[in-house]
Amino acid sequence: xxxxxxxxxxxxSRLSSENGLRxxxxxxxxxxxxxxxxxxxxxxxxxxxYALADDDIAEFHVQIVPKxxxxxxFTPLLQFLVDGQAPFPAAPVHQALTMLEWxxxxxxxxxxxxxxxxxxxxxxxxxxxxxxxAWPGSGKTTLCAALIHHGYRLFSDEFGLLELQSGHxxxxxxxxxxxxxxxxxxxxxxxxxxxxxxxxxxxxxxVAHVRPPEASINREDESAAPRWIVFPKWIANQPLQLEEMPxxxxxxxxxxxxxxxxVLGQSAFDAVTSLIQRCECRKLVYSDFGSVLAALNxxxxx
Amino acid sequence: xxxxxxxxNPSAHHQLLLQALRDPRSIHDxxxxxxxxxxxxxxxxxxxxxxxxxxxxAALLDNIPMRVANHxxxxxxxxxxxxxxxxxxxxxxxxALGEDRAPIIVLKGMAYLLAGLPxxxxxxxxxxxLLVPAETLQQTESILLANxxxxxxxxxxxxHYYRTWSHEIPALIHCERETEVDIHHSLTSxxxxxxxxxxxxxxxxxxxxxxxxxxxxxxxxxxxCAVNLFQNNELADDIRHLLDLHGMLQFFSADQPLFLDNLIxxxxxxxxxxxxxxxxxxxxxxxxxxxxxxxxxRIERRPGWLALKVMQLCVPLALLPLHPDLPCRxxxxxRWWLYxxxxxxxxPLHILLPHLAYKFYLSVFPHKAVNTSSxxxxxxxx
Numbered sequence: 001x002x003x004x005x006x007x008x009x010x011x012x013s014r015l016s017s018e019n020g021l022r023x024x025x026x027x028x029x030x031x032x033x034x035x036x037x038x039x040x041x042x043x044x045x046x047x048x049x050y051a052l053a054d055d056d057i058a059e060f061h062v063q064i065v066p067k068x069x070x071x072x073x074f075t076p077l078l079q080f081l082v083d084g085q086a087p088f089p090a091a092p093v094h095q096a097l098t099m100l101e102w103x104x105x106x107x108x109x110x111x112x113x114x115x116x117x118x119x120x121x122x123x124x125x126x127x128x129x130x131x132x133x134a135w136p137g138s139g140k141t142t143l144c145a146a147l148i149h150h151g152y153r154l155f156s157d158e159f160g161l162l163e164l165q166s167g168h169x170x171x172x173x174x175x176x177x178x179x180x181x182x183x184x185x186x187x188x189x190x191x192x193x194x195x196x197x198x199x200x201x202x203x204x205x206x207v208a209h210v211r212p213p214e215a216s217i218n219r220e221d222e223s224a225a226p227r228w229i230v231f232p233k234w235i236a237n238q239p240l241q242l243e244e245m246p247x248x249x250x251x252x253x254x255x256x257x258x259x260x261x262x263v264l265g266q267s268a269f270d271a272v273t274s275l276i277q278r279c280e281c282r283k284l285v286y287s288d289f290g291s292v293l294a295a296l297n298x299x300x301x302x
Numbered sequence: 303x304x305x306x307x308x309x310x311n312p313s314a315h316h317q318l319l320l321q322a323l324r325d326p327r328s329i330h331d332x333x334x335x336x337x338x339x340x341x342x343x344x345x346x347x348x349x350x351x352x353x354x355x356x357x358x359x360a361a362l363l364d365n366i367p368m369r370v371a372n373h374x375x376x377x378x379x380x381x382x383x384x385x386x387x388x389x390x391x392x393x394x395x396x397x398a399l400g401e402d403r404a405p406i407i408v409l410k411g412m413a414y415l416l417a418g419l420p421x422x423x424x425x426x427x428x429x430x431x432l433l434v435p436a437e438t439l440q441q442t443e444s445i446l447l448a449n450x451x452x453x454x455x456x457x458x459x460x461x462h463y464y465r466t467w468s469h470e471i472p473a474l475i476h477c478e479r480e481t482e483v484d485i486h487h488s489l490t491s492x493x494x495x496x497x498x499x500x501x502x503x504x505x506x507x508x509x510x511x512x513x514x515x516x517x518x519x520x521x522x523x524x525x526x527c528a529v530n531l532f533q534n535n536e537l538a539d540d541i542r543h544l545l546d547l548h549g550m551l552q553f554f555s556a557d558q559p560l561f562l563d564n565l566i567x568x569x570x571x572x573x574x575x576x577x578x579x580x581x582x583x584x585x586x587x588x589x590x591x592x593x594x595x596x597x598x599x600r601i602e603r604r605p606g607w608l609a610l611k612v613m614q615l616c617v618p619l620a621l622l623p624l625h626p627d628l629p630c631r632x633x634x635x636x637r638w639w640l641y642x643x644x645x646x647x648x649x650p651l652h653i654l655l656p657h658l659a660y661k662f663y664l665s666v667f668p669h670k671a672v673n674t675s676s677x678x679x680x681x682x683x684x
Contacts, residue, residue: 056369265383
């Protein structure tokens with residue numbers, strides 16, 4: 001059963017019930033609880049394709065609860081809780097959705113060591129995974145949003161989940177937070193994309209979430225082998241460049257960009273070594289979606 | 303989904319966790335709801351790594367639900383990383399202090415690991431605890447400060463607290479790493495109600511073969527664990543410390559049939575019968591450690607029946623994690639009471655009341671914590 005099969009009322013009553021809304025995101029199951037009415041509409045629209053997981057074991061238990069600060073007694077605030085603990089400070093009520101999404105990502109990043117967690121976007125084309133590692137602000141979410149509406153299957157815009165034994169990547173198709181100018185860029189380029197409400201004044205400015213395509217979520221249990229690693233960088237008015245990247249450089253960038261590389265130690269080193277050896281590594285500079293799509297299509301057709 | 307654990311009984315979830323800790327083999331066929339609850343309880347009690355090791359030993363880690371096994375393994379990987387970092391920190395400290403350093407005794411988690419206690423294999427410990435002779439404390443601290451270790455920025459009050467009233471100095475952290483090093487000069491607070499002579503503990507410490515450090519002798523290690531738990535700690539979610547004691551009692555008794563006798567003799571001699579009594583009593587009660595009643599009566603300074611009754615009601619509610627979905631007023635009260643008790647044992651009333659008032663003030667205005675720092679206290683190497 002999908003979240004979309006619930007009416008708004010049912011969704012609301014699940015969110016405020018003791019069992020919560022139990023949603024499957026790729027390999028993880030998250031139990032979400034909140035009494036906040038304003039969270040119901042965006043979740044009803046953006047979570048519509050996710051599967052409900054009522055009988056399986058949930059690994060993350062999160063809540064959005066009201067909070068009063070003694071120093072700001074008249075400002076209604078919300079607190080994100082994971083297993084009853086607050087990992088970051090309270091925020092204004094209109095930021096509930098960004099808080100929820102960010103909080104779940106944080107919980108995954110902190111707790112999961114049975115995958116090597118790369119900080120990168122990942123998409124699949126022709127049966128193989130294209131990894132897009134990049135620093136925050138380099139436009140990986142934006143590029144990823146463009147790709148998944150043009151024939152690429154979304155794995156994730158934030159996490160590359162590498163299973164160490166198989167060397168396969170696993171999908172974790174979560175909502176994709178566009179920031180600031182990227183919101184209008186995607187609205188213009190992809191009128192068909194479904195976006196959540198614009199949320200102003202977050203730590204990262206204005207945020208709007210892109211809903212992952214239904215097909216990507218339906219296939220969220222299908223892993224695939226990685227084949228291409230492309231380090232993207234958006235620079236205004238630059239002609240497209242897609243160049244070979246030395247493997248040693250790719251190794252360092254990828255490893256230093258992972259959430260749990262140090263914790264996993266030797267096994268992470270071995271996994272990244274083998275990943276880099278199996279993949280084509282490229283450096284990408286782009287300024288417009290049309291040319292970058294053509295270049296990446298050519299790469300992934302090869 | 304309603305938990306199969308009886309919801310009317312506010313501590314039914316405790317039985318689930320205790321069953322898993324006492325006999326991991328007995329839980330492999332519990333239902334999904336119980337697994338989910340157990341995973342949350344074990345995470346709160348910081349016992350994911352412990353359970354992973356125990357289930358692995360029983361060859362069950364591949365036969366339990368995969369989601370649970372994944373998170374237990376993730377916890378174990380994290381625990382092993384902490385252990386590796388602490389080992390490296392110890393290595394760096396020994397290097398910095400040089401060949402002619404004063405004798406160092408490793409305490410708590412790292413000591414259990416070095417002593418090869420089986421229970422320590424998946425144990426989480428974020429800091430490294432070392433005991434040095436009080437007379438060399440200043441020298442040890444200044445050598446470490448000169449070699450890149452630093453104190454957190456502390457308020458003048460916290461600085462005073464550590465320097466005058468505590469059995470350890472403020473934590474040291476190397477500027478390139480994250481492991482906190484706690485340097486102790488004594489095993490109990492100098493202003494606490496129970497004062498432990500450190501010299502006898504130092505005299506019988508055991509030098510570890512192949513290492514340049516010592517750990518406390520087996521009876522002293524168990525005594526220190528009990529004293530630390532029932533004298534220094536506030537007990538909330540501290541079941542893993544009781545599990546340490548339980549593991550030690552079993553491990554040392556297997557080699558030395560008279561271990562418990564010696565332990566009690568030692569405790570009586572050092573005047574710490576009461577914390578040992580509580581340690582053995584609750585280890586027996588919760589983890590079913592085999593301790594004969596005849597031995598319990600040999601312990602001196604046992605608590606009176608009223609004190610024992612109150613502890614009997616409160617300690618399990620505090621040591622074991624709260625149910626993550628069911629608020630429990632009696633557990634909150636028990637924890638509140640034990641919090642007061644721990645402070646009461648640690649400091650006399652004329653220090654305690656201003657201390658708690660200051661802590662309350664900081665809980666309302668957390669940003670005030672460091673602003674009052676007087677200059678020259680915090681040493682930072684740039």
